Amino acid sequence: MSHGPADDAIAGRAPGDRPVLDPALAPPFPIAALPVLRNLQLRKNVAHATDVIQAKRAHLVAEKTDWQQLRTAAAGIRTHALENLGAYLEQFEARCTAAGGVVHWAADAEEARRIILELLREENATEVIKIKTMTSAEIQLNPFLEADGIRASETDLAEIILQLGNDEPSHIVVPALHVNRGQVREIFARTMGLPELTDDPEALTAAARNYLRKKFLSVPTAISGANFLIAETGSVAVVESEGNGRMCLTLPRTLITLAGIEKVLPRFQDLEVMLQMLARSATGERMNPYTSLWTGVRRGDGPQNFHVVLLDNGRSAILARERQRQTLRCIRCAACMNACPVYRQTGGHAYGSVYPGPIGAILTPQLTGMRYAKSLPYASSLCGACYEVCPVKINIPEILIDLRAQVTDQERHEAVRLFDPMYLGMRIANLLFARAWLFHAAQRMARIGLRVFTQRDGWIHSLPGMGAKWAQSRDLRGLPRQTFHEWWARRKEVK
Amino acid sequence: MEAQYSDSDRWLYCIAVMRASLFITCYNDTLFPETGRAVVRLLERLGVELDFHPRQTCCGQMHANTGFRAEAFSQARRLVRMYQDVDALVIPSSSCVAMMRDQYPALLDELGDEPLRRQFDALLPRVYELSEFLIDRLGVDDVGAYFPHRVTYHASCHGLRSLALGNRPSRLLSKVRGIQLIPLANIDRCCGFGGTFSVKNSEVSSAMLAAKLQDAFETQAEYCTALDNSCLMHLGGAMHRQCAGMKTIHMAEILASTQDGEAQA
Amino acid sequence: MSASSRQAILDRVRAATSATAGDHAQLASTYSVLPYPYIHAGKLDAAARIALLVARLREYDAEVVECMGGELPAAIAAQLAASGRHSFLAPPGLPAEWLASGFEWKIDRGLSAEEIDQADGVVTAAFCAIADSGTLALHHSPGEGRRVLTLLPDWHLCVVRASQAVETLPEYFARCPSPPPALVTWISGPSATADIEMTRIKGVHGPRFLHVILVHDEPIHDKEKSPHHSLRLKEAPHFD
Known part of the structure; x- marks a missing residue:
């Protein structure tokens, strides 16, 4: 493989052109998807990776005869935890504090960043090592810390690839799945000063091991996320594969865990359900290599200063909407994005959020209070593959439709919508569908009107307005001379 | 042609008095009348007495799925009222059946019209997608078709x-x-x-x-x-x-x- | 920390769920009726359970050998010798006869991370092994070591007794003490990643080599006491 200067652009991006994952700044999904759709290498990488995980997942789920029962139990536990979130958060706080941890509460991203920065300043930290945490990406922690002179070093292999490659995550479990081995080689060779590096994944992995080992042994502060918070015990659980998580959780003097308030499970034993599903759903393994659970501080074992930052940042508002509350059941397995035929074509960056795919399409706009990312609820064909694989039974298509209704209700009274072809069309269609005679008249008019566009072969090859979007890649058969109801009426007359 | 049915004449007897109403759906009516004609030909061949409500239009799926809930309400209401008395409602479009099964319950609940909701609950078990109607209601999988392709x-x-x-x-x-x-x-x-x-x-x-x-x-x-x-x-x-x-x-x-x-x- | 944010979040959460503070009895009763229809107890006999455990451990690249109780010290010595390594670590509480002679041993009584990092390997016991997923569970009790001990060395030998093997994850939870352990590490095969093109690569940051010795306490035939613990205990939770 050749690695010319063009490879400098990760997966085909123009150099320095970093994907925008801030919902307030990102372009709408259909626009953001365009450069990706032209990037055949990236689409190939995404399709390959998602096909592999999906096949492995399907195999392991088929082997598990009680999978549907586990889904029922998991959904039940998560629903119960959310319905009683206040009590469980307080219980978690009390138990964690009793075990020597310090619990902080952050109403929004800004407050969470400030709390973490203050904690790091108390430690006089100049560098902090991090386990992959989507929540820290959600609050854009790294650039904030770097602006304050604290280097945030990612330690997950995929996150290193992205950090060194000036790229952004495109998946919540395998964040660099849009990058292939040749591209990883190029990034590592350039940034680690290893011109002889080959594109063998073993060699690349070894390079990352050597690069990080010194950091693990020397940097005294770490930041992690949490897969689960256990209310009963005040424990935190983190699942991972590489061991970088265990490094961050045990070697430093100070550990700060950032967790969304929705991550609470009532009991330790609830893990018997969640952890039978998480790895199978996420990576197609019966169990991920490492699962760590710790409770506050233990003398002589692991960090002696432990802080948990509980983050709201829009979650309590989602909780308040009863039909959409199920969004918060999510355990971040990413099975929905692996199964999604839209994600398969676009990868994650087009979603303009650290949470891509179907779960991102419902979570992102809700986290912004429906102020941004309003194109995401439409970034789905509603095929239902996401719901089918979701281990906690989040009915994503139903929520997508609810959010579309919310967007429409926000927009429908805006003056500009009077001329919006979608709104106009929907309003007219509603008038027609309410009265059969009007509907039938419209059918006849359409039959005449479309005749202009109908070619001699009886098909329409190009259309104006919104129809042009259809005609981009598809013809439309010209309208038949007789509708079905006309045929039926005539048939009855003849009889 | 008779010979083709020889192994399955039982169903001919069973369905002799079957009645059903056809909801053709708005887009089939306009764009694919041949599908409707085929359903009529097929079901009448199987002895079903088929009815067609001439004022039918749309189930509301397009509006609901695009976020136009208020508009979908009116179509759902219209459809449930129109078909409350049918023996069976056959719909040759799986997405329109899914609209009724997946979305009507919540839509009608939101409308808060209790009697309408009860009418719908009574209607729903009689709503069939075409293949469901053939297999579940008529109990037939061999419909005597010939298609050498x-x-x-x-x-x-x-x-x-x-x-x-x-x-x-x-x-x-x-x-x-x-x-x-x-x-x-x-x-x-x-x-x-x-x-x-x-x-x-x-x-x-x-x-x-x-x-x-x-x-x-x-x-x-x-x-x-x-x-x-x-x-x-x-x-x-x-x-x-x-x-x-x-x-x-x-x-x-x-x-x-x-x-x-x-x-x- | 902002005390007002704490109150504000809790108020918003309670308003959102229309739950009232402090109704713990109600909470325990709604928890107790949650559905848990999945499989709890395994169906395999002891021999099949061990066979499954061995197969699943091997599937994720762990090396497994089996031996009888009396052969354990010799089996450990053989594994150490075969590794070609010399300096090993052991946690306090490991039986003395496991520390085979001819190798350099350091007992972890507060070793520094650097000292641990320099060792060639580590030998520990475990709390439990779960056959279904090929998982070793460490609760970091005596004999199992601090968390860092099984992390930095590149080679980990873990000794598991057949009586410690369960078939399903719920059976493991049924064996867990009450109150639950404060520190838990589950290990399923050596450290791995699939971050590059979904190719599973062994050994990123944790030990690249995981060896398991499975010890049969007596000749294999099913004399196993079936666990009579109620599998999912539903007693009321204790609130502070």
Whole structure:
């Protein structure tokens, strides 16, 4: 493989052109998807990776005869935890504090960043090592810390690839799945000063091991996320594969865990359900290599200063909407994005959020209070593959439709919508569908009107307005001379 | 032709007095009347006394799925009232049946119209997608059809997941005389239609379509069939654009075909 | 920390769920009726359970050998010798006869991370092994070591007794003490990643080599006491 200067652009991006994952700044999904759709290498990488995980997942789920029962139990536990979130958060706080941890509460991203920065300043930290945490990406922690002179070093292999490659995550479990081995080689060779590096994944992995080992042994502060918070015990659980998580959780003097308030499970034993599903759903393994659970501080074992930052940042508002509350059941397995035929074509960056795919399409706009990312609820064909694989039974298509209704209700009274072809069309269609005679008249008019566009072969090859979007890649058969109801009426007359 | 039925005359007796009403759906009425004619031919051949409500229009799916809930309310209300007295409602479109099963309950609850909700609850068990009606209600999988062509079956997402049609389509197709069925790879992957998705996200939709077409073309079938003309409009439109030679056909039309040809009712 | 944010979040959460503070009895009763229809107890006999455990451990690249109780010290010595390594670590509480002679041993009584990092390997016991997923569970009790001990060395030998093997994850939870352990590490095969093109690569940051010795306490035939613990205990939770 050749690695010319063009490879400098990760997966085909123009150099320095970093994907925008801030919902307030990102372009709408259909626009953001365009450069990706032209990037055949990236689409190939995404399709390959998602096909592999999906096949492995399907195999392991088929082997598990009680999978549907586990889904029922998991959904039940998560629903119960959310319905009683206040009590469980307080219980978690009390138990964690009793075990020597310090619990902080952050109403929004800004407050969470400030709390973490203050904690790091108390430690006089100049560098902090991090386990992959989507929540820290959600609050854009790294650039904030770097602006304050604290280097945030990612330690997950995929996150290193992205950090060194000036790229952004495109998946919540395998964040660099849009990058292939040749591209990883190029990034590592350039940034680690290893011109002889080959594109063998073993060699690349070894390079990352050597690069990080010194950091693990020397940097005294770490930041992690949490897969689960256990209310009963005040424990935190983190699942991972590489061991970088265990490094961050045990070697430093100070550990700060950032967790969304929705991550609470009532009991330790609830893990018997969640952890039978998480790895199978996420990576197609019966169990991920490492699962760590710790409770506050233990003398002589692991960090002696432990802080948990509980983050709201829009979650309590989602909780308040009863039909959409199920969004918060999510355990971040990413099975929905692996199964999604839209994600398969676009990868994650087009979603303009650290949470891509179907779960991102419902979570992102809700986290912004429906102020941004309003194109995401439409970034789905509603095929239902996401719901089918979701281990906690989040009915994503139903929520997508609810959010579309919310967007429409926000927009429908805006003056500009009077001329919006979608709104106009929907309003007219509603008038027609309410009265059969009007509907039938419209059918006849359409039959005449479309005749202009109908070619001699009886098909329409190009259309104006919104129809042009259809005609981009598809013809439309010209309208038949007789509708079905006309045929039926005539048939009855003849009889 | 009689000989074709010899192994299954029991059902002829069972369904002798079956009555059903046909909800053709707005887009089939306008764009695919041949599907409706095929359903009539098929069901009448099977002895069903078919009725058609002339004032029917739309189930509201397009509005609901695009976020126009208020508009979907009025269509749901209209449809439930229109069909409250039917013995059975047959709909040759899996997505419209899915609309009623998945979305009407919440819509009607939101409307807060208790009597309407009760009417709907009473109606719902009598609502059938075409293949459900044939297999579950009529108890027949051999409909005496003849279709000597290579055919591949595309499972629409709504049929596959919402209605869980399972092996009903393949049971029906496998009993068709002369047919050569070729399985479609990645049958559980969406074709990219998704209603207004195909316009709002036209480029992504087209990319999904291209992937589906590739699988379809690899079957080398003459026809791609489905229980939903919306997918077929999408697939067929692209096949025509690409001069691919493969055609789309609603499964009702295959099941309605007989050896003595297109006997127009 | 902002005390007002704490109150504000809790108020918003309570308003959102229309739950009232402090109704713990109600909470325990709604928890107790949650559905848990999945499989709890395994169906395999002892021999099949061990066979499954061995197969699943091997599937994820762990090396497994089996031996009888009396052969354990010799089996450990053989594994150490075969590794070609010399300096090993052991946690306090490991039986003295496991520390085979001819190798350099350091007992972890507060070793520094650097000292641990420099060792060639580590030998520990475990709390439990779960056959279904090929998982070793460490609760970091005596004999199992601090968390860092099984992390930095590149080679980990873990000794598991057949009586410690369960078939399903719920059976493991049924064996867990009450109150639950404060520190838990589950290990399923050596450290791995699939971050590059979904190719599973062994050994990123944790030990690249995981060896398991499975000890049969007596000749294999099913004399196993079936666990009579109620599998999912539903007693009321204790609130502070």
